[in-house]
Amino acid sequence: MTAHLLLGIDTGGTYTDAVLFSETAGVVARAKALTTRHDLAIGIAGAVESVLEQARVLPSAIGMVSLSTTLATNALVEGQGGRAGLVMIGFAPEDLKRDGLSEALGSDPVLFLPGGHNVHGGETPLDITALDAALPALGEQVSSFAVAGYFAVRNPAHEQRVRDRIREVSHLPVTCSHELSSRLGGPRRALTTLLNARLVSMLDRLIGACEGFLAARGIDVPMMVVRGDGALISANEARLRPIETILSGPAASLVGARYLTGLDDAVVSDIGGTTTDVAVLDKGRPRLDAEGAVVGGFRTMVEAVAMRTFGLGGDSEVRINERGLQATITLGPRRFLPLSLAATQHPDAVIAVLERQLRAPHLGRHDGRLAVRTGLPDHLASGLQPQELALYDRIGTVPEALDVLLTSTPQKATLDRLVGRGLVHICGLTPSDAMHVLGRQDQWNAQAASLGTALAARIRDGQGRPIASTPEALATMIVERLTRQSAEVILSACLAEDGAAIDPAASLAVDRALKRMPGIVGFSLALDRPLIGLGASAPVYYPAIAAMLGARSSIPDDAGVANAVGAVVGQVRSSVTVFVTTPEEGVFIVNGAGPSGRFLDEALAFAAARDRAGGAALQAAKLSGAQDPVVAIREEIDAPTIEGSRKLVEARFIASASGRPRLAHG
The missing domain is CATH 3.40.50 (Rossmann fold)
Incomplete structure (x- = not known):
């Protein structure tokens, strides 16, 4: 069993997961550790050491390491990244x-x-x-x-x-x-x-952290990274093209979901700390987005699974609008560092601030919120404006209350810019905190969660009443909001797949159906396939979400590490396109995968294009770590007949090479 163990690692915004996987025995061991953004190697080491200890195997038993990550996706959703x-x-x-x-x-x-x-x-x-x-x-x-x-x-x-x-x-x-x-x-x-x-710098840090840890443990094996279409590429190639890893985590989770449940047709929803990712499995395969992946509101040219990513997760900011007669709660899209997590790392600092604010007779506008550096290296803070640098210098590695930190109104916008650059975390109330208050999660500091929820419950609505009578009542409202907002984003993704232009968040009919409202006309809705719930918190969230959507929920035992499983069961795939065009009668130009070539015969130009595309795809697959890749070539020839004669507009030769990744043990 240990001859060819594969190590899958998934680095998310909150957790780093690791699995040891055998192609004969499946998941041998699994573990989680907190993602340590200031030094990603710490979180990676924590998860990997744990699975090695569980499986009682030596590092030499590992034949390949494969990495999936949501860090690139999260950065684009949150508007972060280097300048x-x-x-x-x-x-x-x-x-x-x-x-x-x-x-x-x-x-x-x-x-x-x-x-x-x-x-x-x-x-x-x-x-x-x-x-x-x-x-x-x-x-x-x-x-x-x-x-x-x-x-x-x-x-x-x-x-x-x-x-x-x-x-x-x-x-x-x-x-x-x-x-x-x-x-x-x-x-x-x-x-x-x-x-x-x-x-570039973000993914370079992640791969470097992983390589550094593996080298220190004597694990000298091929290292792969999951691409956004679920295929694997070598770590060196991923360093050059990190954009290809957007939706890496979600793509890996789809591959993992299919493997773990055996379901060919399902809606897959993966809830993380920052995002919820939704896709549809049809006949065992995820559909690729023909137009290119959309992340953070931008349509890219990256070929990726037809996954819709929403800024909604367990660590989403709880936003309370108290201006109406009844207060309303919305979640996200920003990620906060949950108060319960911040207090696990800095209990004295966080709890002292929350207790001081609770003792005050009136609620302050920044109550329940603190700021702390993310721990990024100083060189990634280049290009800060003087006011940004002044505020950044005042923020340390221990959370500081915003009511102390911000001395003027414009500084709030300055702080938001530092958050956008990925330099600072805001600690505040999240659904994860609400779950701690209700006793449905217990991995972090429940006291901080309770204090923060009690502070938020003091907010008064338009009628002057506190928005909730107890912290538990507010926590229930937050979790109900997460259930409803999750149902809406899943429906939004499914309706888009069906080509239906309906916004579930704005539709009165959908609202009545989700609330099961009685009436002369009864509205109901249901999914036509099971809902696979993935993510560490899937068991506490998805049964209620599936019930609201009239679907059977399927939550596999390894739901929390599906991404890491998907990272090791995928294939290497590379695709290259070569074009043939005719600038003038009888002249054929071959472009793509090398310098332009000029031919006076169409058949010779086509043959050269096929050879070039196939050779380039084969070379790219081998560079990406494929063992004995196989090449297939697809041809798209646009040559209409005009006034009785054939006219070549453009010919495209698309070569795809695929194979399993190389293992260290042959």
């Missing part, structure tokens, strides 16, 4: 208005250079004078660069020249758009590249 410089070649400033690129860019710097190519790979001369002038200053303001050239998927030469110059001068990571997608649509490709650049 990146965007270089646009051959584009105009008005192109920023397309595909949400301007919103994604925010205050990050952008530079426009003359250059780029046409659809057949022909060039407009590149001028990098402006780049040379800006680089010395830009290199001090950002942590990475993104480069997007006009029609770079047909000819990447200008992107490569700009990339090399930036690396030479700044020594910072650079992402080129042609490395991420072969699809047309420059602004969306630029958006995807920008998001990738922001994630």
